[in-house]
Amino acid sequence: LNKDIVIGMDIGGTVVRLGAFTCAGEPVEMREAPIEAARGPQFGLERIASLVQSVIEKLHISNFGTGTGVNIHSKDGGNLVGIGVGCTGPLDLIRGTINNPYTLPTWEDVPIVDFLVDRFGVPVSLENDADAAALGEYWQGAGRDVQRLCAVTVGTGIGTAYILHGKIVRGNGGWHPEGGHMIIDPSGPKCYCGGSGCWESLSSGSAIARVARELVQAQPDKAKTLLDLNAGDFSQITAKSVAQAARQGDSLASEVIDRAAEYFSLGIINIIMMLFPDVIVLSGGVMESFDLFKPTLEKAIRRHEVMLPANQVEILPASLGYHAGVYGAAFLMVNQ
Numbered sequence: 001l002n003k004d005i006v007i008g009m010d011i012g013g014t015v016v017r018l019g020a021f022t023c024a025g026e027p028v029e030m031r032e033a034p035i036e037a038a039r040g041p042q043f044g045l046e047r048i049a050s051l052v053q054s055v056i057e058k059l060h061i062s063n064f065g066t067g068t069g070v071n072i073h074s075k076d077g078g079n080l081v082g083i084g085v086g087c088t089g090p091l092d093l094i095r096g097t098i099n100n101p102y103t104l105p106t107w108e109d110v111p112i113v114d115f116l117v118d119r120f121g122v123p124v125s126l127e128n129d130a131d132a133a134a135l136g137e138y139w140q141g142a143g144r145d146v147q148r149l150c151a152v153t154v155g156t157g158i159g160t161a162y163i164l165h166g167k168i169v170r171g172n173g174g175w176h177p178e179g180g181h182m183i184i185d186p187s188g189p190k191c192y193c194g195g196s197g198c199w200e201s202l203s204s205g206s207a208i209a210r211v212a213r214e215l216v217q218a219q220p221d222k223a224k225t226l227l228d229l230n231a232g233d234f235s236q237i238t239a240k241s242v243a244q245a246a247r248q249g250d251s252l253a254s255e256v257i258d259r260a261a262e263y264f265s266l267g268i269i270n271i272i273m274m275l276f277p278d279v280i281v282l283s284g285g286v287m288e289s290f291d292l293f294k295p296t297l298e299k300a301i302r303r304h305e306v307m308l309p310a311n312q313v314e315i316l317p318a319s320l321g322y323h324a325g326v327y328g329a330a331f332l333m334v335n336q
């Protein structure tokens with residue numbers, strides 16, 4: 001019986017999640033704790049180390065100790081193979097550092113890989129969180145063993161990842177491609193990335209909320225349900241409440257969702273035309289309302305069956321939820 005354990009963690013803007021798995025992908029422990037980024041990276045790193053330590057102790061697995069270089073054998077002989085880390089970028093994958101003061105205030109040039117190697121004496125790997133989540137879905141989720149898997153996460157922004165034969169496809173210099181910033185409509189809104197009309201500026205959760213706020217402000221009488229859901233305050237409107245109002249028959253909310261669904265479909269069509277994957281796995285808060293996007297998407301796919309049998313691309317909701325990143329980070333160490 002192979003008792004080797006891999007640990008995966010997902011460092012997000014608010015929470016660090018950690019899971020220990022057998023190399024066959026069976027989860028054996030899950031933990032999470034607030035990251036409290038504002039308290040500084042040293043605080044965060046110590047919190048992460050104590051989560052790892054607590055799992056090591058609970059599972060009686062051995063690692064190489066705190067820099068002693070001596071392998072402490074466990075009672076039942078299991079070994080910690082390594083620790084995979086998924087984190088919200090920008091990251092320097094070559095130096096193993098997190099440089100993300102945007103989502104993790106104070107976290108500039110934080111050497112997460114060196115810190116964990118020094119502390120636990122095992123191999124450590126760092127990966128962009130969108131790529132890690134896609135790998136997780138490939139390993140144990142909706143895209144299990146799919147040879148050409150594209151993952152699209154629609155939340156505050158839009159993230160994309162491509163897994164080809166079980167490996168993340170990276171750009172030159174290890175950069176993570178940013179499919180959310182492909183241009184869908186050059187006459188669209190300006191994006192912080194320097195472009196205009198990027199996919200995420202047209203169909204992400206923030207785009208849906210922004211368009212709804214603008215329209216409601218102009219025609220409040222057309223959006224009674226949506227306003228009621230937000231205590232009459234248009235500035236409180238979220239993408240989730242727009243979807244909810246659309247379900248309840250609010251015509252303005254439906255108009256906003258339909259428009260976002262058109263733009264969403266164009267992005268998916270671009271992916272199909274560029275990559276023609278076997279499967280596209282959808283995740284993120286906005287995709288919890290995928291049923292509202294689906295009719296528009298299916299229509300768009302039917303329009304694009306001239307060059308390719310676009311309807312053969314399976315479009316599936318992700319199945320691991322917010323644990324996908326933890327699974328994928330662990331898989332980095334299985335698949336070294």
Ligand SMILES: [Zn+2]
Nearest residue numbers: 181191193198
């Ligand atoms: Zn952009």
